[in-house]
Amino acid sequence: MHKLLSFIICFCYSLFLSIFLSTSPDQGTKGISLFYVETGFGHRGMWSKDDKGADFGVDLGVEQSLHLRRLKNKLGTRQLPTAEIELRGTPAILISEEGRGISGVSKMLTITRLHNAISSAAAMRRITSLAIDYAHRRSAFSRHLIEHPLHVHTLSCMEVETRGALLLTLEVARLLGAAEGRNWGQQEDAQQEIKMVIRDEHLLRLLTPIAKLYTAKQAVRVVSEGLECFGGEGYMEETGIPCLLRDTQVLPIWEGTTNVLALDMVRVLHKSRAAVLTHFLDHIEVRYCSCRVIFQSSNPINFSYLLPLFFQEGLSHHLPSTLKTPANQVIQASRLVVDFARWSMQEEKSVGTGKCIEDNDKGILQVLESSARNLAYSFARCYVGYLLIDHASWTGAQATDVFAAQRWSNQQLCLVSAQGCHSVDHAMDKELVNESLRKMQPPH
Structure with a gap:
């Protein structure tokens, strides 16, 4: 294998490397495969010389096929050395199905x-x-x-x-x-x-x-x-x-990064056909509501609209009075978050215009992609609210636990809205971003 690896952390302690290599570049992430490479860092390396005889790097691994070019000069985490390594015909073993490296x-x-x-x-x-x-x-x-x-x-x-x-x-x-x-x-x-x-x-x-x-x-x-x-x-x-x-x-x-993981969350919504939203609310309902008869029905239910009813039934039985207000605040925010996710996915399927994350047959349009970060934040804030309320409702909970749940619930939990705060048309977004770039360019 011949490849330049830019970010290898703790290379000197590793006995092997897991390397992603695009075997089918035209297929995007579907063309990436996973390989196993033995480093042999237990062997003593030999410094290489450039054309002028100066030290250039160190050859490592079996038959010096791993070449350490340099150590990265990082902002932090310097206790974990990060290296730039070049593979020069290094033996590698395919350990995933071809094109299934990410899944592996x-x-x-x-x-x-x-x-x-x-x-x-x-x-x-x-x-x-x-x-x-x-x-x-x-x-x-x-x-x-x-x-x-x-x-x-x-x-x-x-x-x-x-x-x-x-x-x-x-x-x-x-x-x-x-x-x-x-x-x-x-x-x-x-x-x-x-x-x-x-x-x-x-x-x-x-x-x-x-x-x-x-x-x-x-x-x-x-x-x-x-x-x-x-x-x-x-x-x-x-x-x-x-x-x-x-x-x-x-x-x-x-x-x-934050954007990469937000798009990963969008893929979860898509691959589950929004079923994860139902499980999200079902899980919360199980924590607080003793009335679960409706959930046993075989008919599909829009949980986002029934959730407040379930909580009103359960609040008087399971939560102290000091937690009713924060619970209702979190409920209302969760309704908005789930409704926005379902609305955006439904709109994208019906409109059929816009750019998908992977391809035009997936039904994922720009509205969901552009709001993915705020949607992820909203899911997190709502779920943390539920966890804090659940923790504060235990018998041994302290007054500070209740206050923490109240303080969290008073912030803005839902950062998205189905009223069009994220438009499918991103022309002005690009115009706003590129305007500063044009001003920095010298006049012709």
Whole structure:
């Protein structure tokens, strides 16, 4: 195999590389295959010389077919060396079906995206804990920072974001554990068990990219805010806080950028034929509502319109009065999110004009693609709201748990609307973007 690999992380500790190579470039992602390459980094490499006799790189691996060109000079995560490696006739073994490389590595991506979300939640907890501790020690205007209401409010918002990120991450971990460790035959109703399995698989597939992209964005925002809580000391390298900010900045990039993962979420909606939306609301209904008779009906139901009724039935039985308002706020937002997703998919199928993500036969038009990021954020905010309310409704919950659920629910949960905030016509979007470029170009 002959290929230049630009971003290989921890290359010196790896015994093998998994490499994607386009065997059919004209087929896009469907033409990518997965290969196995043994690095043989245990062998001692030999430095190469350029035409003038200067050191150019190091040959590694079996018969020096792996050539280390250079180490990347990164913004952060320097404890994980990233290298640029050139394959020079390196032996490689095809380990996926030809053209099925993405599918062959999908299970690994689920794990690594969960790891990314864990890192995001951990970074948020670290900076929040440091900022709270510092607020009890630092004095300003004759009072400790913790005595200033505005600073306390800032720390409180950081704490709520951190709790939400942790709950969303743990929920994905729970779904992953259920998918990997399920024991069949534990339920008397086999059909009901199959439905639960399908529901959990859909939720895992939907929430994995959403959790990764949203917690990563949360982490960058919270860590940046946390650095500011230290004032000038937070900007000093000797405190270690700038390093935390630099390391956190990579989290929205690792394992797929925000836009890539948002489009992955759109593919989940499409491939499930919007069934994942039903499972999304069904899962929430099971958490809060004891009246499940209607869900046993064989007739298709638009859950988004029935959800408030279910919650009104269940709120008085399952939730304390302090959580009724936040629950209703989250319900209304969830209705809007689900309705927008269904409306956009239905509009795209009926209109039949616009550019699809993959091809024109898939029924995915620009309206869903352009709103994918805000749609993913909306799913995340609504689901985190449900998780915070669920956590606060436990018997041993504290008053702070209830307040966190209330604080989260008071923000704008739904960022999309079916009233046309995302138009199919993107001509003005392009005009707005390209206008600055034209101004920067020198006159002819």
